[in-house]
Amino acid sequence: MGNVKHVFTSPKADGGDATLIRPSNWNAAHEGAVEILDRDLTQIEVVNTAGEISIYSYSIGADVLGITGGVRLSLGGDYLNNSGTNKSLTIRAKLGATTVFSRAFQTVTSADRRKWLLNLWFLNSAAAAQKWSAEWYLSPALADVLAIGTSGSEGGAKGAGVASSTEDTTGGLTLDITMEHSAAAATLSIRKEIALLELIPAS
Structure with missing residues (x-):
């Protein structure tokens, strides 16, 4: 498109x-x-490692965003912690040399792969200044394709973020999303299944 x-x-x-x-x-x-910059259906799995691993990356070309443009990224996949104990997962979002978001949180153990969504977007307020917003949702520990739980359901996690960065978009920049487990185990896995990146044109 x-x-x-x-x-x-x-x-x-x-x-x-x-x-x-x-x-x-x-x-x-x-x-x-609005223009679709990238659509990605390649499965990326982070499993059996405690290292920081990229699950999605895209190189934004020089001057693509203009003075007031931006991007909107939607990611989805599933997560497994079947280790027998609570573990933590760290999510990071980076633009160029800046780590804009970095957050670790606890996950409960479960044999079910729960579903997750990450939506984030930023807009230029100048060629080298961005404002960001983000939202994260990890479903309750349910095996359902559409896993819905009541507020406070065990195993779910949700949050929102606001941040800023000062990367110069007149040059090319890489948008990178990484995940990091607190331990290396075959029973700790996060998979990215789908990504959609949209260009929000300059006004």
């Missing part, structure tokens, strides 16, 4: 039928549609 924008002005005059697309419709005012 490409960006729907008309970046030139037609020199032709409009015809008399206003129900048709007219030459005056083709102009720079049509810029601004």
